[in-house]
Amino acid sequence: MNQGRTALAKADVTELDHQITGSVFTPDDAGYPAAVAGFNLLSQHRPCLVVAALTTDDVQAAVAFAAARDLPVGVMATGHQPFPLADGFLLITTGAMNAVEIDAGRSVARVAAGARVSDLVELAQAAGLAPLHGSSPTVGAVGFTLGGGLSPFLGRTHGWAADHILSIEVVTPDGVLRRVSAETEPELFWGLRGGRSNFGVVTELEIELFPVTSFYGGGIFYSAGDVEAVLRAFPEVVGNAPDGFTCSVTLLNFPPAPEVPEMLRGQFVAHVRVVHLGSDAEAEELIAPFRAIGPAVSDTLGRHPYSEFAAVHADPADPMPYEEHGTALTELPAEAVDRLVENARQIVGSPVTALEIRHLGGALAKRPTAASPVAARDAVFNVWGVTFGPPEAVDAGISVLREMTERLKPWDAGHIHTNFAGRDDRAEQLFTTADLDRLRRLKRQYDPRNLFRVNNHNITPA
Incomplete structure (x- = not known):
């Protein structure tokens, strides 16, 4: 770890701790190992600070804290996706933000950042509906969907999960909470549905559901x-x-x-x-x-x-x-x-x-x-x-x-x-040349300093 870059003043950390309802951990805290551990135990990353968010306000405070100090930001819900081995960054964990709401009349679900597939399927099934999801019940529903969402159950019938997102709530690197859709901020809406954590922290998705029991x-x-x-x-x-x-x-x-x-x-x-x-x-x-x-x-x-x-x-x-x-x-x-x-x-x-x-x-x-x-x-x-x-x-x-x-x-x-995608796979392997050029222009607009660069397949600003 580069201590000159990542050493944080104790007073600053204490001030952040007072701003949020969740928890803040440094490497010296007893709760730190559990806070950084995800499902993939091979991802032994070591952030200089962890914010275990409980609310969207917590996420905004954490992003603002990182931006003010030029700290790279990583995001983790369940930790299934391989995480590059890194240190000296701020990790925002969203696993405790796991609310799911079903609107049966519209066949729509509102899914918070840390909700697991099992949470979503259980509540959707109570209404006679099903989401597009993967094979594992413990994977984060939001991360799966923002990664394109290849469903081995409903994919061949309904397509990619990312194409069935209706709206996204995201905290962008400027600390602003935005609700984006095809109508409000169409370019950012497009980029998030595949770009995942390259443009901010997604705190909620609104997605389509289908009548399957x-x-x-x-x-x-x-x-x-x-x-x-x-x-x-x-x-x-x-x-x-x-x-x-x-x-x-x-x-x-x-x-x-x-x-x-x-x-x-x-x-x-x-x-x-x-x-x-x-x-x-x-x-x-x-x-x-x-x-x-x-x-x-x-x-x-x-x-x-x-x-x-x-x-x-x-x-x-x-x-x-x-x-x-x-x-x-x-x-x-x-x-x-x-x-x-x-x-x-x-x-x-x-x-x-x-x-x-x-x-x-x-x-x-x-x-x-x-x-x-x-x-x-x-x-x-x-x-x-x-x-x-x-x-x-x-x-x-x-x-x-x-x-x-x-x-x-x-x-x-x-x-x-x-x-x-594996730990060492790059953005060039995941997107077409035209789409990657477009994503990099979008990155330059919303995250020109590339603060959100810790998660895998980083999209660099154009």
């Missing part, structure tokens, strides 16, 4: 001997699938840990994930190529209440150290499947924890009139991998994952999706 789906686990057959059946299953059908295949190295079900403990398996918004019979017809493979290790396919969405992907619920890496593909021809089979063979016994191939397309490929700067619309498949464990295991796993995505270069879509 159940789905047919779940997961099927196939043993190591069936992995190649699963990969070869996948393109056939998704080839002519309707927009209401979403499918992915994840290759998993389960550790020999007691918390893993005995039938999967220490095993290498293929996990087929299915969500269908149509009839049960139509879903079974679509997945017939998988059924033809033979008996599965485990099968949870069936009609489920939408509130049970988390069981489909069964993402980890507890914080852990991990790193991720991925790419997006324009197609998945036979040669690409051959290379995925090569990848599968390489995963066995490697540090890689999981490699997922997810079908996109449908409404995700459409560009609304007021589209957000999501660059992955041309991609038809997303390939994403993750490694859990200590730093040395993670580094080794990421090295293997980079080799795997390199094999898929001939079908590379040219951009990766923000929700799946």
Whole structure:
């Protein structure tokens, strides 16, 4: 840490503490380690000051404090997204700002900065509605949506979550609270829906909801001997699938840990994930190529209440150290499947924890009139991998994952999706050249000093 730049006067910190209803932590405070810890335990950042905000006024006070001292600002709700290793900055945490309000008559939700997907889905379902959300119930709903929002449940039917934001409340680097929409500040509204924390701290979103209360789906686990057959059946299953059908295949190295079900403990398996918004019979017809493979290790396919969405992907619920890496593909021809089979063979016994191939397309490929700067619309498949464990295991796993995505270069879509961006990925990889130029002009207008530069894929001022 550069002490000359980041040392803060005790009197200044005390004054800030008196201004807010939340909490302020310095590295010497007992509550500091818990305040900086997010879901991804590999993000061991060390801010010189943490403001655990409870209200929008707290956020404004924190931003004004940082701006007056030229302190870089980072923002964290749940800490799932990889956080660059950094020190000497002010971290604003919004996890306690978790209110959700449902307007059933308008099919709209108001979602505060720290609300988790589980909070949002539970309240929306009580009104017979569902939001666009990801696979994990513990992810922050606002961060997911501002990152574009690739939903494995409703995405192919309704598109990107960012395109269904109606309004945004944001504290910009000048400390001003703005309520922006397509009508009030259209350029900032456009940029926030993909630019995330580059333009300020988003304290609330107003988003559209959809009338869905159940789905047919779940997961099927196939043993190591069936992995190649699963990969070869996948393109056939998704080839002519309707927009209401979403499918992915994840290759998993389960550790020999007691918390893993005995039938999967220490095993290498293929996990087929299915969500269908149509009839049960139509879903079974679509997945017939998988059924033809033979008996599965485990099968949870069936009609489920939408509130049970988390069981489909069964993402980890507890914080852990991990790193991720991925790419997006324009197609998945036979040669690409051959290379995925090569990848599968390489995963066995490697540090890689999981490699997922997810079908996109449908409404995700459409560009609304007021589209957000999501660059992955041309991609038809997303390939994403993750490694859990200590730093040395993670580094080794990421090295293997980079080799795997390199094999898929001939079908590379040219951009990766923000929700799946890794710690070292750059803005140039997430946006088209035209959109990035536009975002940089917007950055120059609202944050010319680039105070909001700590979170990953920083957009620098033009």
